[in-house]
Amino acid sequence: MAQKRENIHKYLFGHPFRTDSVVADIPVSAGEAPYLLRSQDETGEVFRYALSEEDRVYGLGEQVRGIDKRGWVYASWNMDDPEIHENRQSLYASHNFLVVDGKEKFGVFVDSPGKVVYDIDYTTRGEMAIFCGRDFGLYIIEGESVLDVIRTFRKMIGRSYIPPKFAFGFAQSRWGYMNETDVREVADEYGKCGFPVDMIVLDIDYMENYKDFTINGERFPDFPAFVREMKARGIRLIPIIDAAVKAEDGYSVYEEGCKGGYFCKDKDGKPFIVGVWPGDSALPDFLSPEARAWFGEKYRVLLDCGIEGFWNDMNEPSLFYSKDSLARTIRGIAEKEGKNLSLTEFWSITGSVARLANNADDYASFYHETEGGKVSHKEVHNLYGYNMVRAASEYFGKYDKDKRTLIYSRSSHIGMHRYGGIWTGDNASRWDHLLLNLKMLPSLNMCGFLYVGADIGGFGQDTTEDLLLRWTALGAFVPLMRNHCTFGSRRQEYYRFGNRQAFKNLLDMRYSLVPYLYSEFVKSALRDELMYTPLGFLYPDDERAKETEDQMFVGGSIMIAPVYRQNTRGRNVYLPEDMKMVRMRSVSDYTEEILPKGDHYVEMGFGEVVFFVAKGKAIPLAKPAKNVAALDEEHLLWIKYADGKTTYELYDDDGFTTDVREENIRTVTV
């Protein structure tokens, strides 16, 4: 029965599509939403709020720019465009939650499957305007503090996904591991260098012509045996599953999908054909419960091979072209053959080709069969990746109800946070993307996504050794720690660079931190809290803390301050209170120093992990090991900043149980 919650106000507009983003049963409030001024324009409902100079606006999950979102226009519209910079309006995900922090403190959640636009202090300084469309739910969440508002929101959307513990190990990836030999080489080189590793990720080349749920038999002649071989070496293979299914007669998945009516359809009811990696392909209709059940069950072929983790890609969905629009474009260009072209005609050629990918008209040209009836993809675009992951996750529960399976996705929407994690898409080997990785972490946490990470070293373009070193030093503190890069870019496995000792230090330190990271992660999930907390959330009266967006609390004990500038030997660090600085090359080689509140310049060497411990806090560390399973968590080492004894709440389990609960947290006195 719906329970009235004093601190949540809910309103419905038009005919909202059921997104399942919210799990709490909240009654609709009477009257108008508080705080916001409602009006209408040609796009639908608009809500405005007057921002005063001291207000800050947090949230929106996977988005560009800073932790404070003031000063830009953001749009929720899942988009595969790898050119990521501060002037993009959308990335791969749509996370419609934000918090205003000022004299008034409140959260806004727009429960919409379609486009939502946030003009925060951009068009008019001092005004936030949210363009919600016509059919949506609106939630206003009140609280005493930013953290209080977030906790209430997180409770409302349900417990965040918790992956198996091995997912806190390190994952080496690259688009271009073509066969067993390539994968073995990676495993061998990691072994030779003494670098720990838990996962090697398989990008699209393991499949037969990029067909989902197939294995290329020439490249992997006995896949189950190869999975076993790798697992015996302590390494799990994590294959990719792309959203679209190759449209090929004789391919069972395609034929089943056609027969069952499981694909998105064009206006005539035929599967809508798009071009992606396999060439012409059909899009599973993940918004249909039947299609989800069918597609989820397909994972069985890989689970039966011993696979325990997956990633889902291309699920915005990304379209290189639609079959119709490509034909139309070629026809348009062919008509210009032999003619004397004006510049306008020339631009029409380049424009038509540039518009082929992820075209809005294509997104408006196919349909889903949902529980609420047939609906244009355009109206529910942002739910596609979410429900692809849900399909897998719901099946994993059936396949083995007692065991957690790893899954993370490129595209997402609030609601998906209960089913899987995300990596933040196709970033590039750029120093500003390292910083963006850091800044996005708390925003993602706010929206329920705890198992998150960015491709370390950068996916696109060419990395440099120093960028990879600095990024890895950040990655050591991020749940999904994956080094991944694109086909044709500079190879960036750690063993390919000169400064192996520095990389080994960083990887070993990551493994030493696993007991802390896992414990903090699970506590964050169980308690609806942030794992990454900006300084300003914790020190709300400290303006300097609020302005500091390049430092972060990781869990309750540690503050990090990563280096994100090339050719520097350290950086400025602001301490919001006295803290203990710990400089670790390994758990047996470190120094500690208590630094007073205020500004410090701190040197940070390439092979060092430097962090800051808050007063009264402790951190459990393990001796490094070759993988998570090999960590000795019976004999933890402790770092603390306390005069006498202090306590730490430690969560641990067998790494797989689905029975994750508060009772498994024990208080350790150290």
Add this chain to the structure above:
Amino acid sequence: MAQKRENIHKYLFGHPFRTDSVVADIPVSAGEAPYLLRSQDETGEVFRYALSEEDRVYGLGEQVRGIDKRGWVYASWNMDDPEIHENRQSLYASHNFLVVDGKEKFGVFVDSPGKVVYDIDYTTRGEMAIFCGRDFGLYIIEGESVLDVIRTFRKMIGRSYIPPKFAFGFAQSRWGYMNETDVREVADEYGKCGFPVDMIVLDIDYMENYKDFTINGERFPDFPAFVREMKARGIRLIPIIDAAVKAEDGYSVYEEGCKGGYFCKDKDGKPFIVGVWPGDSALPDFLSPEARAWFGEKYRVLLDCGIEGFWNDMNEPSLFYSKDSLARTIRGIAEKEGKNLSLTEFWSITGSVARLANNADDYASFYHETEGGKVSHKEVHNLYGYNMVRAASEYFGKYDKDKRTLIYSRSSHIGMHRYGGIWTGDNASRWDHLLLNLKMLPSLNMCGFLYVGADIGGFGQDTTEDLLLRWTALGAFVPLMRNHCTFGSRRQEYYRFGNRQAFKNLLDMRYSLVPYLYSEFVKSALRDELMYTPLGFLYPDDERAKETEDQMFVGGSIMIAPVYRQNTRGRNVYLPEDMKMVRMRSVSDYTEEILPKGDHYVEMGFGEVVFFVAKGKAIPLAKPAKNVAALDEEHLLWIKYADGKTTYELYDDDGFTTDVREENIRTVTV
């Protein structure tokens, strides 16, 4: 007669093209170049240098990344690609000078008109490799310090261009001022707001169908009268001249060029036709002295209208397509009509369209008639913009030998620094481009370019009010202070935003600084010194100073530390010695505070100009005025950091004389 200089070593390889980059007559040295290890590969000569950890590498002028160039591959290859980020290898200019600063200190200048590649600590950490090609001059410059090496180099390449004094005023620009009404509106609004302005810039729309040296008679019915009208209001119009000439029968410039043989030719000797703004166009052969003389004389039509300043654009040269490659591409796509395409065929379509612009094969398909004979454009690509400006500059000297004319260019090469200034091309409204603007300044100065600037607020994409405020606070210290943006982007004239008082403060402060900026600029030109000096050049024993790349000395007295992060109220500042902090809202509203050497957090409000004065230094300031000519420089105000009296070397003149000399500097005691 060639004079032996102990500190310059010169070597020639192959058959060097005469670039006229160097003006000093330097004899060729015997033996191998010092410091560098010479080898050969398939591209030609390669020179390597082992970098130790403490070495830093400075220079390369208009390039991406930091002041210290370690950790990337840079290529000299003038390129019009507005997507500027740290992983680009080339921007619009080629500036082949760098300095190694370590135990050994030396400069390297590669005197080449073609591609040169610098792999600095990228492929192999600890190694710099310079790929010079086959035909080039190599200069090694030795000195006691980085500044000493730079001074020697600058002397060798000749005195930097000095524009008229009005060019130190503010310039408002936008692609899209279509006619007299649009321009008058800008002048009116500046007047109403009390904002000073010296120049309004005319982008391509003032021309008739983008034809060089024409005026659109409908938009500007009486151009000479309009120029007079604006000048009477204290505003000069600065029209654009693009490189390519519309290929249109009846257009006199095209017909003269054809008749005189002044265009670049294809292999059959016919004008090579490319697509740029006017549609099909021919490229003047600026490497031919006859073509330069012809094209330069064309400026007369505008000079006779009263125009006193120009900008040169599209002179990499930028090519949207060549007529041949466009036809070939359309034919290739037309062949695919109606076929069932593989993904590879699809990529071949998108790839062929993407390769149309600035294609290397096109650059290899046309030829110049030079004093040294016919040469493929590919071999001398980087000299094109340089010689376009030279054509104009040489004519300006003939038109009025006693008067300096303003000219600045997008593309450039060392040598051009004697003929004109540059703006750094089509940046975007991004916070990282504000920082890049700052970092590029000393590198440009090292290569001889003193009259420089970036488009304030950003050319591409949409600016924000706070970005424009912060960028203007930097721009107040940059010689070419131009607010410019592209067609279709958000309008960014200062009067379009709410915080007018803050913009007025910044603009007024700029004008107050003109006596200082002009004086420091001219002294830098006369003495072959930097106007922008990184802290590390001045405090070579201070590692923190070397690492600080976001602060800069402007002239000898002032250090600036611009804010380049959104949603911040200040920033960390490192003082390499005790300095006086000056916080000015205007020359009559300011505070001073002496701060000790070390780290400080300094608040910087939107309408404030904050700078730091070095010990013993003074700064002349004028009361603000509506334009440079109206400044009262008889009654200067002084800011100083000195216990008693100190002195300042003040240069001033009538603002136009070509007789600029050391003797006009007077020492003022304050």
